[in-house]
Amino acid sequence: MQYNYDFEIASLLIMAIILLHFAFIRQFPVDKTKIFGVLLMTCTAECCANILSCIGLANAAFVPQAVNEVLAFAFFVLEGLASYLLFRYFLVVCEFKDIEKKVVSVIGTIPYVLFTLMVIATPFIGFFYYFKDGVYYQGFGAWTGYVYIIYYFVLDLFLMLYKYRVINLRTKIIIIIYLLVAVSMVLLQFRVRGMLLTSVGNAVVLMMLYLAMQNPSEMLDPVTNIGNESAFVGQMKNLLNHKNQAIIVTVHLRKFHHIQTVLGMENSDILLQNVGGYLFRLCGKFHVFRTSEDTFTVMTDTPEHAKLIQAAISERFDQDWIVQQNHVMLDMDMVVQHYPGEFGTISEYMGMRQFLLEKAIAAGAQAVVEADASLAERYHRRMKIEMAVSRAIREKTFEVYYQPIYSIREKRIVSLEALVRLYDEELGFIPPDEFIPLVERDGNIIHIGEQVLEECCKFLAHHVLSSVSLGIRTIHVNISTVQCLRQNLADMIMPVLERYHIPPSIITLELTENTAVRTPERMKKHMKELGAKGVSFAMDDYGSGNSNCSYLIQFPFREVKIDKEIVWASFESETAKTVLENEINTIQKLGIPLVVEGIETKEQSDEMERLGVDYIQGYYYGKPLPEAECLRYIRKSNCVPELYC
DSSP, X not given: OXXXXXXXXXXXXXXXXXXXXXXXXXXXXXXXHHHHHHHHHHHHHHHHHHHHHHHHHHTTTTSOHHHHHHHHHHHHHHHHHHHHHHHHHHHHHTTOOHHHHHHHHHHHHHHHHHHHHHHHHHHHHOSSEEEETTEEEEOTTTHHHHHHHHHHHHHHHHHHHHTTTTSOHHHHHHHHHHHHHHHHHHHHHHHOTTBOOHHHHHHHHHHHHHHHTSOGGGGBOTTTOSBOHHHHHHHHHHHHHHTOOEEEEEXXXXXXXXXHHHHOHHHHHHHHHHHHHHHHHHHOGGGEEEEEXXXXXXXXXXXXXXXXXXXXXXXXXXXXXXXXXEEEOOOEEEEEEEETTTOSSHXXXXXXXXXXXXXHHHHOTTOEEEOOHHHHHHHHHHHHHHHHHHHHXXXXXXXXXXXEEEETTTTEEEEEEEEEEEEETTTEEEOHHHHHHHHHHHSTHHHHHHHHHHHHHXXXXXXXTTOXXXXXXXXXXXXXXXXXXXXXXXXXXXXXXXXXXXXXXXXXXXXXXXXXXXXXXXXXXXXXXXXXXXXXXXXXXXTSSSOOXXXXXXXXXXXXXXXXXXXXHHXXXXXXXXXXXXXXXXXXXXXXOEEEEOOOSHHHHHHHHHTTOSEEESTTTOOOBOHHHHHHHHHHHTTOOGGGO
């Protein structure tokens, strides 16, 4: 039979070009790239074997039968391997894991093993082909070769459908086009046996894979020409799949947005190139990545090398960076993580990295934070707390405790502050200073604030408003910066008050100075709108930061709460005592009622009374209590008969 191998030659040229480019442009050595490299060489060799075999068969009079037998054998071996390798490539792309990966691997490997065994047996039993008098004939099992190829077509399609939500659109398009082209070529060749089309489908899919998924530029950061975040994620997946040891060093540039403003974008890019180039020379091509605008990541596999890298990076950042003859001092934070010691997944790595960066930022410029068992334990506790918070928000299981506010002049409890509390079955009671910063960071404080206000209104409606002689005139509710950033705070608060028929004058919203000055114009708008309806505002934690009387002038606060830290300090230091007395005198002259927090002893209480303070809050007059206990405490303290409960 005369064979037409023009299409095979064209396919060979395409694959040869890809192979040369792949060989000269080295890529990150992840599993996907390694499999692609073997697949590319296999398909190229298969195409060569097919062409040479056809030439040999066409010239059987001159070519020894043994040569043709070797070429035919090589072609079938390579054809079986090519289909299997393409399946392995898609298996990696679809990111099968654990038991799923094992099951699919078995499903894909068994046919390959059987096919290979039959190819090995063919020279003896003539299964796929046989030679007679130097002439090539198809064997009795030749049809199974087509079944084998179609089996992998179906299996590759199954992988795509099963992982439809995981793989990206490019991969889906590549698989579909490849299947359409390859099936068409197989059917056509089955009908026209003399037309060789085996490698056409391979050439199409290899070209698409190389341009869309193996394109080296897809893995490079355009500014620094080192690995980008995609390359890093690929290396991480490779690391996790093979469970190799690794130390990952993250270098975060502090206040880089400010540097961009000062230097301009062009010079900032030069600075990034300098940093990336230094790390590249220090660590090598496949070990350095720019994983975000202001963050570089280095991977190494030995603790000794990691220590040398850390020391070198710290030493370099103690020196200036030169940009267009400008000397730039770069502050950085460095965190070090170990695999498999501190994380087992990419999400765990990312979460812990953010946690460690927060610690490094808090520690000051040029800080190095290395993960250890203690930090890992604290991180995992934070993750559990975040899950506990999510459950509590979903199931509305936050509790509201109430702490009494005592009037020195009236000698009785006149107000309460509502304080949120969280109990989890696994973690027990979680202190507010653990979960409040987390929910403020992720925005969930809005949902908690809504639940707290709702519970306060229920408490007021059921117990306080119906018992006037309890003497509770106001209830203080904390609002966060996130809540105040909303366009209309009144729309969140007033409907709840109206639903429970709560007079707005009984509600005092507490906010810190930082909350007030974050968005001053919006905060003034909130205070004006809610103030017109009767809601009061109190400045909380006065004296804890940069608080001063200018904020009391700028915002219409009707009450000020002195932070407990300055109160406690006043009993230890004459300087702090003088500051406290001056602050109290100033606020009193402004005619704003004053609450002093943190009063825990009679000595402290007597001193506040001497200074003429209006109200006191602290453990000396009552700790935060659940609803029922708080009511009993108020009745006892204010001498209210049980009749009024």
